[in-house]
Amino acid sequence: MSNLGGYQLLTTFAKKVGVPRNLVALIAGGGAIIGGLAVKGGERLWNKVKSKENKSDAxxxxxxxxxxxxxxxxxxxxxxxxxxxxxxxxxxxxxxxxxxxxxxxxxxxxxxxxxxxxxxx
CATH class of the missing domain: 2.30.30.40 (SH3 Domains)
Incomplete structure (x- = not known):
C-alpha cells in the first residue's frame, strides 16, 4: 500500500495554481479568511449570550x-x-x-x- 496518494494530490494541485508558492499562499489566505469568519461569529454569539446574562435590563x-x-x-x-x-x-x-x-x-x-x-x- 502506497502513501503517495496525498503527495500526488498536492503536487497536482500545485501545478494547477502555478507554483508551490501559490498553493501555500492559497492555503494561508483561506485559513485566514475562515479564521476571521470564525472569530466574528464567535464575537456575535458571545455578545448575544452576554446581553442575555444581564440580571436586569432596567x-x-x-x-x-x-x-x-x-x-x-x-x-x-x-x-x-x-x-x-x-x-x-x-x-x-x-x-x-x-x-x-x-x-x-x-x-x-x-x-x-x-x-x-x-x-x-
Missing amino acids: VYTIMCDAKSNEGVFLRQGDKYRVLETDEDAVLIELLKNENNPYFVSQYLLENISNYNKNSDK
Missing part, C-alpha cells in the same frame, strides 16, 4: 453628583444598568463609559438614583 438614572467610597464618580444624568448584586455591593455598567464595570454601594445608589434593591429582582 436602566437607572443618577439624580445628583456623587463619589463612591470605591472612587467612582457618578454624575447627574448618568445612566447605568445593574449587572449583579451581592449584599451591599452592586456591580453596575455605566452607559456610554468604556471603563466598565464598577462596584458601588447599594446604599449610595438608592440615595442618588431611582434604584431600589427590590426593583432589580
Whole structure:
C-alpha cells in the first residue's frame, strides 16, 4: 500500500495554481479568511449570550453628583444598568463609559438614583 496518494494530490494541485508558492499562499489566505469568519461569529454569539446574562435590563438614572467610597464618580444624568448584586455591593455598567464595570454601594445608589434593591429582582 502506497502513501503517495496525498503527495500526488498536492503536487497536482500545485501545478494547477502555478507554483508551490501559490498553493501555500492559497492555503494561508483561506485559513485566514475562515479564521476571521470564525472569530466574528464567535464575537456575535458571545455578545448575544452576554446581553442575555444581564440580571436586569432596567436602566437607572443618577439624580445628583456623587463619589463612591470605591472612587467612582457618578454624575447627574448618568445612566447605568445593574449587572449583579451581592449584599451591599452592586456591580453596575455605566452607559456610554468604556471603563466598565464598577462596584458601588447599594446604599449610595438608592440615595442618588431611582434604584431600589427590590426593583432589580
